[in-house]
Amino acid sequence: xxxxxxxxxxxxxxxxxxxxxxxxxxxxxxxxxxxxxxxxxxxxxxxxxxxxxxxxxxxxxxxxxxxxxxxxxxxxxxxxxxxxxxxxxxxxxxxxxxxxxxxxxxxxxxxxxxxxxxxxxxxxxxxxxxxxxxxxxxxxxxxxxxxxxxxxxxxxxxxxxxxxxxxxxxxxxxxxxxxxxxxxxxxxxxxxxxxxxxxxxxxxxxxxxxxxxxxxxxxxxxxxxxxxxxxxxxxxxxxxxxxxxxxxxxxxxxxxxxxxxxxxxxxxxxxxxxxxxxxxxxxxxxxxxxxxxxxxx
Amino acid sequence: xxxxxxxxxxxxxxxxxxxxxxxxxxxxxxxxxxxxxxxxxxxxxxxxxxxxxxxxxxxxxxxxxxxxxxxxxxxxxxxxxxxxxxxxxxxxxxxxxxxxxxxxxxxxxxxxxxxxxxxxxxxxxxxxxxxxxxxxxxxxxxxxxxxxxxxxxxxxxxxxxxxxxxxxxxxxxxxxxxxxxxxxxxxxxxxxxxxxxxxxxxxxxxxxxxxxxxxxxxxxxxxxxxxxxxxxxxxxxxxxxxxxxxxxxxxxxxxxxxxxxxxxxxxxxxxxx
Numbered sequence: 001x002x003x004x005x006x007x008x009x010x011x012x013x014x015x016x017x018x019x020x021x022x023x024x025x026x027x028x029x030x031x032x033x034x035x036x037x038x039x040x041x042x043x044x045x046x047x048x049x050x051x052x053x054x055x056x057x058x059x060x061x062x063x064x065x066x067x068x069x070x071x072x073x074x075x076x077x078x079x080x081x082x083x084x085x086x087x088x089x090x091x092x093x094x095x096x097x098x099x100x101x102x103x104x105x106x107x108x109x110x111x112x113x114x115x116x117x118x119x120x121x122x123x124x125x126x127x128x129x130x131x132x133x134x135x136x137x138x139x140x141x142x143x144x145x146x147x148x149x150x151x152x153x154x155x156x157x158x159x160x161x162x163x164x165x166x167x168x169x170x171x172x173x174x175x176x177x178x179x180x181x182x183x184x185x186x187x188x189x190x191x192x193x194x195x196x197x198x199x200x201x202x203x204x205x206x207x208x209x210x211x212x213x214x215x216x217x218x219x220x221x222x223x224x225x226x227x228x229x230x231x232x233x234x235x236x237x238x239x240x241x242x243x244x245x246x247x248x249x250x251x252x253x254x255x256x257x258x259x260x261x262x263x264x265x266x267x268x269x270x271x272x273x274x275x276x277x278x279x280x281x282x283x284x285x286x287x288x289x290x291x292x293x294x295x296x297x
Numbered sequence: 298x299x300x301x302x303x304x305x306x307x308x309x310x311x312x313x314x315x316x317x318x319x320x321x322x323x324x325x326x327x328x329x330x331x332x333x334x335x336x337x338x339x340x341x342x343x344x345x346x347x348x349x350x351x352x353x354x355x356x357x358x359x360x361x362x363x364x365x366x367x368x369x370x371x372x373x374x375x376x377x378x379x380x381x382x383x384x385x386x387x388x389x390x391x392x393x394x395x396x397x398x399x400x401x402x403x404x405x406x407x408x409x410x411x412x413x414x415x416x417x418x419x420x421x422x423x424x425x426x427x428x429x430x431x432x433x434x435x436x437x438x439x440x441x442x443x444x445x446x447x448x449x450x451x452x453x454x455x456x457x458x459x460x461x462x463x464x465x466x467x468x469x470x471x472x473x474x475x476x477x478x479x480x481x482x483x484x485x486x487x488x489x490x491x492x493x494x495x496x497x498x499x500x501x502x503x504x505x506x507x508x509x510x511x512x513x514x515x516x517x518x519x520x521x522x523x524x525x526x527x528x529x530x531x532x533x534x535x536x537x538x539x540x541x542x543x544x545x546x547x548x549x550x551x552x553x554x555x556x557x558x559x560x561x562x563x564x565x566x567x568x569x570x
Binding site: 139269273 | 314317318382397417418422442502523524534537540
């Protein structure tokens with residue numbers, strides 16, 4: 001009787017799961033296996049889907065492609081400047097918002113606005129703001145005596161522009177998550193530290209940051225993963241190109257280029273696998289560091 | 298006195314930050330109403346000389362934006378409804394139907410949440426070409442009508458509904474499916490709205506996937522169309538930004554009206570879309 005019941009339940013359960021499982025299976029789970037396999041296809045007929053030969057040629061090609069090395073370098077610079085900048089600014093603003101501020105929610109919601117808007121569309125505005133002759137940024141900088149900066153034209157400034165746009169876009173998400181973390185800290189800790197005579201800097205470094213560390217840890221992981229995948233910003237900011245002299249050629253742009261313009265599926269798959277492994281390693285390192293330093297109550 | 302200066306500085310920083318956040322939106326709308334002459338006028342004027350929808354008319358007449366808009370709307374609607382349906386059913390199985398192997402399936406599916414969607418683009422392109430779906434609207438929504446994030450979030454809410462309710466309904470002869478539709482779905486409306494809104498925003502803005510899957514104008518979505526219009530418009534920023542406003546304004550309206558659900562969903566799950 002019980003066995004029969006279990007069988008009936010299993011059939012029922014599978015029936016409910018079926019639609020989701022078919023879609024997730026075909027377009028999320030199978031592709032994970034497929035992308036690893038594809039990265040080893042060296043001779044392949046894409047029209048008839050026949051694989052003639054497997055090998056590591058795609059990876060060798062990547063290692064020898066100066067463009068891929070450049071994409072790795074650019075993406076790393078972008079990630080390791082953009083993410084800390086965004087987190088430090090959002091920590092600062094979230095701490096301010098968490099103190100007695102009127103219209104706290106209104107401000108929080110304003111800061112969050114860029115997050116919900118289309119990257120491509122908003123990047124058009126930024127292109128106009130960054131315009132070296134007619135942009136309002138250079139116009140504004142002119143008032144404080146700074147000469148016009150060739151934001152999107154000079155390879156060095158191009159990366160800075162990309163970082164400014166990305167910080168602006170991610171700030172609100174980070175503020176929201178950090179603010180929620182701050183609100184979850186028990187007020188008693190602050191009272192106790194005040195009684196012990198801690199000044200506000202000490203309260204920040206000895207109370208707030210340790211108690212906030214799980215949140216900061218979470219925000220830094222999601223930000224790093226998101227930053228490694230930067231693409232639309234580049235595409236829209238530099239009019240479909242990867243920045244002047246490939247200065248903003250990122251890994252996903254490289255994958256897009258291989259797939260869309262050169263039809264090199266094997267190389268695109270291999271590059272995706274490299275990206276995935278980098279993200280995985282960083283997540284693992286963060287977990288290891290997190291175990292040591294993150295303070296869970 | 299020192300305290301007052303501190304409070305003043307605090308507000309100053311917060312307000313300046315909020316202004317920096319809002320200026321690009323303001324500048325987009327303002328520029329979208331200017332004439333070409335005003336756009337390049339130095340010093341720049343804060344507001345256009347007169348408000349009329351001429352630029353918008355030009356964009357609507359000169360580009361197939363009507364088609365793009367319809368495609369975006371269709372894809373967004375199907376993705377959102379599809380995700381809701383598949384997630385409600387799956388979350389019900391994961392929270393109420395007991396059977397062997399259920400938790401293993403759940404764990405496997407959960408682990409896919411860690412995989413960046415960029416990894417899936419190349420293989421999915423090949424899979425869809427095998428299904429003969431390249432350059433179709435179907436390719437734009439089919440892979441995304443189910444989401445593990447939505448299933449996970451909904452399951453948490455379903456688990457919060459007392460089981461007694463389920464047994465009481467069963468005793469009254471209510472079927473599982475009827476119970477799901479008549480009791481569980483209405484009780485978790487806020488969560489469903491959150492999922493729907495995040496999905497709407499996400500698919501409305503999606504760019505890389507339709508860019509790769511679609512090659513003819515009749516299948517383009519709004520963001521893809523904008524990427525093409527970028528080249529055509531050239532230095533006509535007043536037209537380009539009128540187009541950008543058409544993509545952004547609907548989302549801002551939704552956000553202003555329903556931000557409560559969006560903010561709640563993000564703070565509860567921490568998931569980015």
